[in-house]
Amino acid sequence: xxxxxxxxxxxxxxxxxxxxxxxxxxxxxxxxxxxxxxxxxxxxxxxxxxxxxxxxxxxxxxxxxxxxxxxxxxxxxxxxxxxxxxxxxxxxxxxxxxxxxxxxxxxxxxxxxxxxxxxxxxxxxxxxxxxxxxxxxxxxxxxxxxxxxxxxxxxxxxxxxxxxxxxxxxxxxxxxxxxxxxxxxxxxxxxxxxxxxxxxxxxxxxxxxxxxxxxxxxxxxxxxxxxxxxxxxxxxxxxxxxxxxxxxxxxxxxxxxxxx
Amino acid sequence: xxxxxxxxxxxxxxxxxxxxxxxxxxxxxxxxxxxxxxxxxxxxxxxxxxxxxxxxxxxxxxxxxxxxxxxxxxxxxxxxxxxxxxxxxxxxxxxxxxxxxxxxxxxxxxxxxxxxxxxxxxxxxxxxxxxxxxxxxxxxxxxxxxxxxxxxxxxxxxxxxxxxxxxxxxxxxxxxxxxxxxxxxxxxxxxxxxxxxxxxxxxxxxxxxxxxxxxxxxxxxxxxxxxxxxxxxxxxxxxxxxxxxxxxxxxxxxxxxxxx
Numbered sequence: 001x002x003x004x005x006x007x008x009x010x011x012x013x014x015x016x017x018x019x020x021x022x023x024x025x026x027x028x029x030x031x032x033x034x035x036x037x038x039x040x041x042x043x044x045x046x047x048x049x050x051x052x053x054x055x056x057x058x059x060x061x062x063x064x065x066x067x068x069x070x071x072x073x074x075x076x077x078x079x080x081x082x083x084x085x086x087x088x089x090x091x092x093x094x095x096x097x098x099x100x101x102x103x104x105x106x107x108x109x110x111x112x113x114x115x116x117x118x119x120x121x122x123x124x125x126x127x128x129x130x131x132x133x134x135x136x137x138x139x140x141x142x143x144x145x146x147x148x149x150x151x152x153x154x155x156x157x158x159x160x161x162x163x164x165x166x167x168x169x170x171x172x173x174x175x176x177x178x179x180x181x182x183x184x185x186x187x188x189x190x191x192x193x194x195x196x197x198x199x200x201x202x203x204x205x206x207x208x209x210x211x212x213x214x215x216x217x218x219x220x221x222x223x224x225x226x227x228x229x230x231x232x233x234x235x236x237x238x239x240x241x242x243x244x245x246x247x248x249x250x251x252x253x254x255x256x257x258x259x260x
Numbered sequence: 261x262x263x264x265x266x267x268x269x270x271x272x273x274x275x276x277x278x279x280x281x282x283x284x285x286x287x288x289x290x291x292x293x294x295x296x297x298x299x300x301x302x303x304x305x306x307x308x309x310x311x312x313x314x315x316x317x318x319x320x321x322x323x324x325x326x327x328x329x330x331x332x333x334x335x336x337x338x339x340x341x342x343x344x345x346x347x348x349x350x351x352x353x354x355x356x357x358x359x360x361x362x363x364x365x366x367x368x369x370x371x372x373x374x375x376x377x378x379x380x381x382x383x384x385x386x387x388x389x390x391x392x393x394x395x396x397x398x399x400x401x402x403x404x405x406x407x408x409x410x411x412x413x414x415x416x417x418x419x420x421x422x423x424x425x426x427x428x429x430x431x432x433x434x435x436x437x438x439x440x441x442x443x444x445x446x447x448x449x450x451x452x453x454x455x456x457x458x459x460x461x462x463x464x465x466x467x468x469x470x471x472x473x474x475x476x477x478x479x480x481x482x483x484x485x486x487x488x489x490x491x492x493x494x495x496x497x498x499x500x501x502x503x504x505x506x507x508x509x510x511x512x513x514x515x516x517x518x519x520x
Contacts, residue, residue, distance in 0.1 A: 047343065048346065048350070051343075051346040051347045051349065051350040052350055054317065054350065054351070054513065055347075055350045057314065057318055058318060058351075058511040059509075060350075060351050060510050060511055061354050062354070062358065082307060083307065083310070083311075086307045086311040087310075087311045087314045087315075090308070090311035090314065090320075091314070091315055091318075091320050094320050094321050094322070098322065248322065251318040251319075251320055253314065
């Protein structure tokens with residue numbers, strides 16, 4: 001082998017390997033690399049941020065106010081790449097597996113509760129525009145809600161349709177307020193959700209309550225009306241914990257914010 | 261630039277990049293690649309398996325009997341590399357953050373409950389020897405327990421010592437049986453744990469109970485004795501759910517097995 005050919009073969013070899021590795025890194029941790037950060041630091045950072053995500057998603061972290069600054073790029077990459085979609089798909093598929101084991105009776109009382117933001121609808125376009133990890137701006141977010149342009153989270157739309165097919169009554173229980181009812185209705189219908197039993201928003205008397213309390217109270221009302229809440233899907237632990245809980249709860253991913 | 265020099269520079273370029281990427285892949289998903297599997301399939305597999313891990317760790321998956329065969333290599337890499345250690349470290353650090361907010365009174369009734377296997381002690385050497393995803397062999401596992409050679413999970417040992425410093429009374433609540441008391445005592449002391457308040461193992465009347473029930477009953481006994489269970493650390497949801505729950509629960513990683 002000539003010297004030139006030897007180097008040519010090394011080049012091709014490493015182009016192939018680095019392409020394969022780059023693919024796995026990009027697909028699993030799609031990220032915008034920061035030239036100023038050395039590769040060792042970047043690796044340590046990714047490892048830390050992925051472990052932070054573990055603690056956040058299992059609720060080990062408890063209440064947290066903002067994404068650790070060193071992890072904002074990591075969260076952006078997670079949310080905008082395949083990882084977030086894949087995580088939600090697997091959650092949906094476990095939800096459906098469970099739903100299929102439920103003996104749905106003919107009395108119309110078999111219920112499933114869905115949260116809306118980051119569950120049925122994705123506000124990713126809003127967070128992409130306003131920056132991951134930037135302070136929450138209620139006014140700007142309300143304007144975004146008014147646009148009624150949030151896309152569906154694909155995995156949830158599929159699950160929603162399957163649950164309807166199976167005969168579940170679907171309740172939408174959101175932290176959004178009554179004044180956002182029209183925009184919410186419009187947005188949900190526009191992206192393909194339909195025929196829910198009831199859309200429950202925060203009324204005047206619900207303002208200022210912790211989400212866990214507000215959502216538990218509303219679930220309790222459903223239970224008192226005779227509904228059997230088999231499943232509950234939400235991206236926040238406050239969608240799932242508290243009282244009058246569903247038989248099975250399904251935590252969707254959300255490393256962007258925490259609602260108590 | 262001559263042709264030769266051009267290729268030489270490409271070679272060096274890709275050696276550097278591929279080394280950096282290889283490092284991140286190895287550190288975040290340390291894995292043994294299977295030559296027979298194409299890189300696209302491997303990437304899809306890693307993405308799926310990491311999403312499976314999300315569903316398992318959040319308890320979305322509910323009961324599962326075995327690691328999906330396509331994910332056994334993924335789990336092995338996760339467990340034997342930095343990822344598992346990093347995840348447990350961050351959980352421990354959140355546990356300690358919370359513990360520091362507790363007003364430990366002088367009455368000796370402020371308690372913390374630890375599970376043992378995959379919480380204080382790691383059975384990784386056992387699973388490495390017997391294969392990840394192989395069927396659980398109770399006899400072989402009991403022999404391993406008898407050896408009393410399980411290493412400490414480093415993050416838990418640090419937390420344990422800090423909690424003692426803070427004045428917590430420490431209870432060890434394990435699914436192991438009374439006949440394993442001596443080996444368990446010996447193993448714990450050997451790797452650096454000491455001065456626990458009580459080691460609670462399954463007695464004759466606890467055999468056959470679901471772990472969630474057995475552990476809840478034992479916690480309830482502590483509560484009835486006047487203990488305030490502030491924190492609870494365990495790798496299984498059955499360590500943390502049920503009744504007489506701790507004020508805060510800390511789920512440690514374990515994608516190897518599920519105990520109901």
